[in-house]
Amino acid sequence: MSRYRGIDSKITDEGTRYRSNPIYPTIPPTENDIYIVTTIGDRYDTLALQFYKDSSLWWIIASANNSQRASLAVTPGIQLRIPADKSNAIALYNEVNSTR
Numbered sequence: 001m002s003r004y005r006g007i008d009s010k011i012t013d014e015g016t017r018y019r020s021n022p023i024y025p026t027i028p029p030t031e032n033d034i035y036i037v038t039t040i041g042d043r044y045d046t047l048a049l050q051f052y053k054d055s056s057l058w059w060i061i062a063s064a065n066n067s068q069r070a071s072l073a074v075t076p077g078i079q080l081r082i083p084a085d086k087s088n089a090i091a092l093y094n095e096v097n098s099t100r
Contacts, residue, residue: 026063
């Protein structure tokens with residue numbers, strides 16, 4: 001899934017193409033979510049690959065844990081919530097970004 005799929009390209013008055021930064025939704029917790037304690041070397045993208053079989057869905061785990069970091073690296077020893085329903089997170093993302 002391309003996270004830019006629902007975000008249209010825009011063109012400046014000078015003719016430069018650009019895309020708006022995507023908005024990542026708040027992903028509410030559910031009783032089926034998985035909780036893990038991170039270890040050295042964990043990254044959002046590798047965790048997404050492990051749990052969703054798709055490293056491009058790293059943003060679901062980052063958003064669910066209110067990550068404001070510019071890095072995909074995760075601090076070792078913290079608890080992370082892995083949302084069980086990736087389809088709901090993708091639908092929320094598409095809804096938030098569809099009007100942009």
